[in-house]
Amino acid sequence: MNSEAIGKQTIKFNCPPAIISSASIVGEMEGQGPLAPYFDQIETDPTFAKESWELGESEMQRRAVQTAISKAGIPKEDIRYLFGGDLLGQLMSSTFGIKDFEFPFFGLYGACSTCGEALSLAAMTVAAGYAKNVVATTSSHYASAEKQFRYPLEYGNQRPLCSTWTVTGSGAFIVSSTSSEQPLSNYPHIVAITTGKIVDYGVRDNMNMGACMAPAAADVIYQCLDDLDLKPSAFDKIITGDLGKIGSEILIKILLDNGYDISKQHMDCGVEIYDDEKQDTHSGGSGCGCCAVTLAGYILHNMANHTWKRILFVPTGALLSTVSYNEGQTIPGIAHGIIIEQN
Amino acid sequence: MNSEAIGKQTIKFNCPPAIISSASIVGEMEGQGPLAPYFDQIETDPTFAKESWELGESEMQRRAVQTAISKAGIPKEDIRYLFGGDLLGQLMSSTFGIKDFEFPFFGLYGACSTCGEALSLAAMTVAAGYAKNVVATTSSHYASAEKQFRYPLEYGNQRPLCSTWTVTGSGAFIVSSTSSEQPLSNYPHIVAITTGKIVDYGVRDNMNMGACMAPAAADVIYQCLDDLDLKPSAFDKIITGDLGKIGSEILIKILLDNGYDISKQHMDCGVEIYDDEKQDTHSGGSGCGCCAVTLAGYILHNMANHTWKRILFVPTGALLSTVSYNEGQTIPGIAHGIIIEQN
Numbered sequence: 141m142n143s144e145a146i147g148k149q150t151i152k153f154n155c156p157p158a159i160i161s162s163a164s165i166v167g168e169m170e171g172q173g174p175l176a177p178y179f180d181q182i183e184t185d186p187t188f189a190k191e192s193w194e195l196g197e198s199e200m201q202r203r204a205v206q207t208a209i210s211k212a213g214i215p216k217e218d219i220r221y222l223f224g225g226d227l228l229g230q231l232m233s234s235t236f237g238i239k240d241f242e243f244p245f246f247g248l249y250g251a252c253s254t255c256g257e258a259l260s261l262a263a264m265t266v267a268a269g270y271a272k273n274v275v276a277t278t279s280s281h282y283a284s285a286e287k288q289f290r291y292p293l294e295y296g297n298q299r300p301l302c303s304t305w306t307v308t309g310s311g312a313f314i315v316s317s318t319s320s321e322q323p324l325s326n327y328p329h330i331v332a333i334t335t336g337k338i339v340d341y342g343v344r345d346n347m348n349m350g351a352c353m354a355p356a357a358a359d360v361i362y363q364c365l366d367d368l369d370l371k372p373s374a375f376d377k378i379i380t381g382d383l384g385k386i387g388s389e390i391l392i393k394i395l396l397d398n399g400y401d402i403s404k405q406h407m408d409c410g411v412e413i414y415d416d417e418k419q420d421t422h423s424g425g426s427g428c429g430c431c432a433v434t435l436a437g438y439i440l441h442n443m444a445n446h447t448w449k450r451i452l453f454v455p456t457g458a459l460l461s462t463v464s465y466n467e468g469q470t471i472p473g474i475a476h477g478i479i480i481e482q483n
Numbered sequence: 484m485n486s487e488a489i490g491k492q493t494i495k496f497n498c499p500p501a502i503i504s505s506a507s508i509v510g511e512m513e514g515q516g517p518l519a520p521y522f523d524q525i526e527t528d529p530t531f532a533k534e535s536w537e538l539g540e541s542e543m544q545r546r547a548v549q550t551a552i553s554k555a556g557i558p559k560e561d562i563r564y565l566f567g568g569d570l571l572g573q574l575m576s577s578t579f580g581i582k583d584f585e586f587p588f589f590g591l592y593g594a595c596s597t598c599g600e601a602l603s604l605a606a607m608t609v610a611a612g613y614a615k616n617v618v619a620t621t622s623s624h625y626a627s628a629e630k631q632f633r634y635p636l637e638y639g640n641q642r643p644l645c646s647t648w649t650v651t652g653s654g655a656f657i658v659s660s661t662s663s664e665q666p667l668s669n670y671p672h673i674v675a676i677t678t679g680k681i682v683d684y685g686v687r688d689n690m691n692m693g694a695c696m697a698p699a700a701a702d703v704i705y706q707c708l709d710d711l712d713l714k715p716s717a718f719d720k721i722i723t724g725d726l727g728k729i730g731s732e733i734l735i736k737i738l739l740d741n742g743y744d745i746s747k748q749h750m751d752c753g754v755e756i757y758d759d760e761k762q763d764t765h766s767g768g769s770g771c772g773c774c775a776v777t778l779a780g781y782i783l784h785n786m787a788n789h790t791w792k793r794i795l796f797v798p799t800g801a802l803l804s805t806v807s808y809n810e811g812q813t814i815p816g817i818a819h820g821i822i823i824e825q826n
Binding site: 231248265340462 | 485486488492494534535537538563564568570571572573574575578579581582585586587588589590591592593594600603604607608610611612613614627631678679680681682683802803804805806807810812815817
């Protein structure tokens with residue numbers, strides 16, 4: 141039996157792809173936060189011993205992919221595709237980070253939702269039999285992102301309380317096909333995905349990414365529950381990417397207005413990754429790397445030890461372009477849902 | 484029988500997806516070129532009646548998608564996903580161009596190879612049964628691209644003879660699943676794809692994109708022929724995206740050095756789209772829109788009238804980031820191969 145397109149935006153996989161390994165590489169700030177014990181590497185040099193922040197981010201992504209491959213214990217030649225992206229213009233970090241692996245490459249951009257886009261396409265690819273193993277990876281870097289999207293760090297601008305702190309981190313995942321003969325039962329599985337639409341509520345504040353993304357997160361969570369005829373309680377956790385404190389409040393309110401109360405299940409990677417009181421990060425963490433390293437580290441750890449058996453993972457992205465923002469346009473959002481189960 | 488992963492980088496589709504409609508929207512310059520009769524719309528206003536070049540590019544992409552849907556004669560609701568991208572930072576043109584369609588969206592970036600990436604993922608998605616119809620679209624705009632990657636147009640810089648002219652154009656395609664019961668025999672079919680790797684020969688000249696991309700095009704064409712055990716003569720045409728005159732020469736030479744003579748079959752969309760003698764475009768056309776509008780217009784026209792029955796379409800991309808370029812990095816290339824057949 142084939143995988144099934146369900147409802148408007150969901151695919152349920154007949155042989156759910158397994159995440160056979162994951163890796164998380166982070167910077168110093170993340171290594172001082174509450175999730176530190178779960179990361180594979182904490183690097184205190186912000187350039188990762190390279191000549192710029194951007195090349196440092198590439199190096200971080202290279203290390204994440206290399207670590208995920210090593211942990212999977214499979215030769216590089218057994219990996220057929222890489223799905224990846226980052227926040228920088230023209231996916232600079234991915235280009236220079238992964239080129240030496242020589243994997244056939246699908247470059248992706250969904251802002252901070254890219255981790256969800258990469259895992260979705262990775263799962264679709266292996267579930268269809270196009271590949272046995274593929275890599276999904278994303279990264280972000282505080283310094284390279286601030287430089288591109290906001291102010292030079294040297295300027296020392298004030299950050300409003302609704303702002304989030306771009307995570308310096310890269311997560312990588314090896315997604316593998318399964319079959320009834322080889323169910324890979326010990327691993328977490330991607331059982332379904334719900335692909336999000338661009339949602340634009342007209343927010344124009346590039347210091348309040350949470351407000352830009354919350355409507356898109358609400359939209360895709362609503363559609364996932366509707367397509368699969370599930371209630372929020374069907375999940376141990378519903379985990380958004382980087383809405384932060386402000387965005388999380390908006391998300392819960394929008395969904396409540398639409399008949400779903402997710403307040404008991406909801407968790408946000410951006411809220412978890414820093415200790416605001418000690419680290420002064422305001423609304424939380426953000427960036428392509430935020431939910432990727434939280435999934436690779438903390439979340440999959442809690443699935444491996446059976447704390448959570450079924451989660452809805454929802455990376456959230458604000459489609460902020462420096463050009464569109466400077467030309468006075470809105471900041472639309474997008475988010476993608478991934479249902480992960482652990483036996 | 485399922486589709487088959489063949490060799491190192493190729494997928495052969497058991498039920499090859501059909502391109503049931505295509506649309507091409509171009510600017511004034513393209514409308515004065517030799518391919519003018521094949522385009523759906525030629526717009527003389529460079530902002531497409533919007534307030535900036537960038538929003539004009541969005542409008543062009545919106546029109547391409549709308550026209551492709553209208554030509555297909557199917558309701559918008561029958562389309563399940565959109566795969567798309569452009570050259571601007573953070574896919575600004577796609578974001579604002581397609582958001583009002585409310586399609587679940589996979590944002591892609593492969594520079595000018597994005598059309599190949601979009602068609603590949605579109606074909607993989609429908610062939611796996613995840614959707615019946617999906618859209619693949621890309622766009623580029625001379626003014627928005629020059630502004631972002633090179634000099635302000637007002638500066639009036641000199642262009643070296645190896646430079647190419649970014650095409651103002653957007654192409655869109657409706658890719659649909661087929662089956663033995665519904666083979667859609669009258670349409671062109673995507674029978675196989677070969678996904679490219681990032682290839683870096685160390686070129687650093689942002690005025691010579693052809694040289695940056697030719698090694699990647701050679702790499703993926705070589706791999707396609709090798710994976711499928713074919714000779715260049717198996718194709719009526721091998722059509723690269725936007726290598727231009729200089730890049731095409733390099734491509735043919737690299738492949739000749741590796742045992743394949745494609746000089747009889749090779750054609751380049753960038754060389755075809757302008758009349759250099761009259762239009763002073765130097766090495767040819769380039770951009771995400773170049774091969775997209777040439778495929779949607781001229782190439783599929785020549786397949787529909789049976790001039791060509793089997794082509795290898797190879798969109799080519801130079802992974803040029805303004806940041807990486809200004810930091811002195813190389814410009815790696817990537818290209819993706821799509822085999823299209825018409826009964």
